[in-house]
Amino acid sequence: MKNRLASLIASAALTAVVAFSASARAEELRILTWEGYADDQWVKEFEKQTGATVKISYTGSVDEIFAKMEGSKGADFDVVAIETSSYKRLYEQKLIQPLDLAKLPNYKNLSDVFQHIDSIQFDGKPYAAPYAWGSLPLIYDKKAFPTPPDSWAVLWDPQYAGHVLAMDDANNEISTAAMVLGFKNPFNLSDAEFAAVKKKLLEQKANVLSYYAGFDDGISIFAQNDVSLMFSMGEPQVGMLQKKGVDAAMTIPKEGAIGWIDCWTISSATKNVELAHKWIDFMLEKRVGTYISTQTGYGNTTDPEANQKIGLTYADKLVFFQPPEDPKRRVALWNEIKATPVQ
Amino acid sequence: MTDDSLSIGISAPGRKPVFNGPALFWFVICALPVVAVCLPLGLFLATGFWHVDNGTMVPALSLDNYVNFFSNPTYVSVLLQTLTLAAEVAAGNMLIGFGIAYFIWRCPPVWHFPLLVLGTIPLLMSYIIKLYALRSILGNNGFLNQALVAVGLFDKASDLFLFNQTSILITMGIIYLPFSILPIYLTLERIPLSLLHASADLGGSAWQTFRHVTLPCSLPGTVVGGMFSLILALGDFVTPQMVGGVKGFTFGRLIWSQFGMAFDWPFGAAMATILLVLSIGVIVIAGAIIKRTEAI
Known part of the structure; x- marks a missing residue:
């Protein structure tokens, strides 16, 4: 009789443990991101810290992110x-929710430039945390330019006719031309400015x-032809050109350049707001920022020295998308x- | 699935099978093209009549996309220029493809297969790799320029071969040539040798035999060969862009640009429908030409 009771209690306890661990295991964080942003070492560390499991879906394009988010209403x-x-x-499609800064102690790690980015604030609330950034700079061949060109105007200089590469991208071409023309907001043009x-x-x-x-297309044309100047899709193109034997360098001309920032945000239909905040807070640790810059060559938002080391010191000269x-x-x-x- | 569904018309007496074998067979045979071809095609035709409102597609039917297209001189002229370009590629490939197919056909039969494989082997290579390869040959620092300078024909590397109209024609011609060679060779091969001998026996010269026997008999294949090149060139949105420089803007690229940032899938679908109708038009015309030659 006693034995039976003991075994009953034991089995009940076992059931409770199993149930408990099952519910602990059910803590899952589902991340939608670009390759290189949620590397294994960080994922593992996060899983160890929180006991949650992380499931990552990689995306190839912004279109895909929208399709996936809209398809499930964020769920x-x-x-x-x-x-x-x-x-x-x-925001307009109600697919994201505002961040609770009280849950993000590391938010203060963000450099000043990234503390108040207009395009990620709605109703006075921050909806995302800046994470990695880069620019669309001007790349030039040092053979043609011993000193870096100081203005985008070189792309219009007839002296370089036939030696200029531009980008097949409506938004980037139009915005940069608007900056060259000195318009106030290159992303919001009037009719006259359009003309x-x-x-x-x-x-x-x-x-x-x-x-x-595309990155590779630009590199191959540059390397195989007599090109001196290129409106670049991003910093990594400099290294890619150097690998092909081109003595390339980049500059941010005096008119400024377009910049991009990838930011972490939380889905409006998340099952676990706490865990989502924990992930974002983790991503705002300085050592993660250091890693981003040394590994990908993109700018980070929390470690200015690491940015300095790879030459990304011009965040304040950029007009972010x-x-x-x-x-x-x-x-x-x-x-x-x-x-x-x-x- | 029950046993009934697998039986081939044999069933227990007095009981009708739910599915009998042939019925299921025909169902699968018919369902496959419906699901894999007709549905997607129908959806894309329908999308052409929708519009985008505030970032979402609204399935309300209207002809606005088509009106927009035909009332915009830029779009119409891009379409006409692309048609001209595709026709030039097709004409070139019909001539060159005929030349190559004819050459293979006149070689000793033991050579036919190896030569044909040689002519079509580029099809096994990725299209993008071929483009990069051609660009590295034609470019300013490319193989062609280096060779011409090395033999002293040119003083210095020339921009003649890349990023202009010529390079679009050369590249598209090369890429689509196998599609022209194959059908032309196939019709040539089907010409009975007895016909050629009869022509010669009746005193026809080599030219007369070619003009009155070979050419008419091979016309269906030649037309199909040209049609393949024409349709492929018409929809190509990568080649002109990659080798044509600022002149490489074609209708395919115009369709492509409606996706991504513009997020105007309905307009893109409407233009794709125009392309589809044009392509069907080309096929119908080619069919009519073939029918007429066969009647003669």
Whole structure:
């Protein structure tokens, strides 16, 4: 009789333990991100710290992030890393929720430039934490330019006709032209500014050897032809060109350049707000920032020295992406420019 | 699945099978193209009549996308230029493809297969790799320029071969040539030798035999060869962009640009429908030409 009771208690206890550990195991963090942002060593450490399991889905494009988030109304993911200009759409579609800064003690690690990014604030609340950044700089061949060109105007200089590479990207081309023209907000243009940008880009077209599409495409054209200047898609292109034997360097001209920041945000339909905040707080640790810069070559938001080491010291000269006033209009204008023959 | 579904028309007396074998067989045979081809195609045709409102697609039917397209001179002229380009590629490939196919056909039969494989082996290579390869040959620091400078034909490397209209034609021609060679060779091979002998026996010269026997008999394949090149070139949104420089803007690229940032899938779908209708038009015309030649 006693034995039976003992075994009953034991089995009940066992059931409780199993049930408890099952519920502990059910703590799962589902991350939607780009490759290189949630590397194994950090995931493992986070899992050890919190006892949760992390499930990562990698994405190849912003379109894919929207498709996946919209498809499940956010329920399939807890945290997402995405670039600043996408936040307006995510916010309007109610796919994300504001961050609770009380749950993010590491938020103070953010460098000043990244404390108040307009495009990720709505109703006065921060919706995301900046994590990694980079720019769309001007790349030049040191053979042609012993000293770095100081203005984007070189892309229009007839002296370099046929030696200029531009980018097949409506938004980037239009925004950079707007900066060259000195317009106040390159992502929100008036009708008159649109017309001026069109004229400016048509003038540039006469100088352009080709519009490239993609990192590798730009590199291969640059290396195989007599190219001196390129409107670049990002810092890594410098190293890629050097590997191909081009004496390339980059600069942020005096007019400034477009910048991007990938930020962590929390899905509106997350099952675990606490855990999501824990992940973001973890990602804001300084050593994670150091790692980002040394491993990927992109800028980080928490360790200025690591940025300095790889030369990314110009965050304050960048105009960070915002949602353009009218994406369709930009694409239509760019198509018109591409379809107009040049003499 | 019950046993009934697997039986081939044999069932227990007095009981009708739910599915009999052939019925299931036909169901699968018909369902596959419906699910894999007709549904997606129907969805994309339908999308062309929708529009985007505030970042989401609204499935309300209207002709707006088509009106927008045809009322915009830029878009229409891009379409016409792309059609011209594709026709040039097709004409070139019909001529060159015929030349190569004819050469293979006139070689000793033991050579036919190896030569044909040689002619079509580029199809096994990734299309993007071929583009990069061609670009490295044609570029300013490329193989062609180096060779021409080395033999003294050119003083210095020239920009003649890349990022212009010529490079688009050369590259598209090379990439789509196998699609023209194959059908032309196949019709040539089907010409009975007795016909050629009869022509010669009746006193026809080599030229007359070619003109009145070989050419008409091979016309269906030649037309199909040209059609393949035409349709492939018409929808290509990568080649012109990659080798044509600022002149490489084509209709395919215009469609492509409606996805991504523009997020105007309905407009993209409408333009893709226009491309589809054009391609079907080309096939119908090619079919009519073939029918007429066969009637003669």
